[in-house]
Amino acid sequence: MKGKWAEELALAHLLQKGYRLLGRNRRTPFGEVDLLMEKDGVYVVVEVKQRRTDRFGTPLEAITPRKLSRLLQSARYLLGRDDLPVRLEAVLVHGDPKGFRLEHRVLEV
Template sequence: MKGGWAEDLALAYLLERGYRLLGRNRRTPFGEVDLFLEKDGVYVLVEVKQRSSGAYGTPLEALTLRKVRRLLQSARYLLGRDDLPVRLEAILVHGTPRAHRIEHLVLEV
């Protein structure tokens, strides 16, 4: 998996900040959820996007409205109900395993 190192990095980053891992690379009928976590009683679905250069755009540009909608559908699917607290987040990784920068976004939906 080419972007596996970025997911590992994102997971370590979030665990250091008090998140608890519930699942990784969870498949749903709407797509795959990179990281499924919980923090302070809120379920958090995290999309990890990585780009080593700007040749194919930025990690943020790879996070499309369609992907955000699918994450929201996946959240409902994984939780089995609509009334639980859910938050969508993105970890954007710029660079390579040796030299990188992390950007952490909370997605407003």
């Protein structure tokens, strides 16, 4: 799995920021959730995107409106309820293991 290192990097970053891991690579009928976390009573679905170059678009550009919708559906499916506080976030990794820049942001649905 070529992006495994990026996911490990993202997880370490989030744990350092006080997030708690609830699940990893969880499959749902709507797609896969890379990381399911919790922070301050809010469930956080984290999409990890890594690109070596921006030649074919940035990691953020790879997260389409359809992908956002599917992430939200996946979160509700995994949590079993629609009324729980959920936030979508992305950890974007620009580069490769030899040299990278990490970007962490909240995604707007």
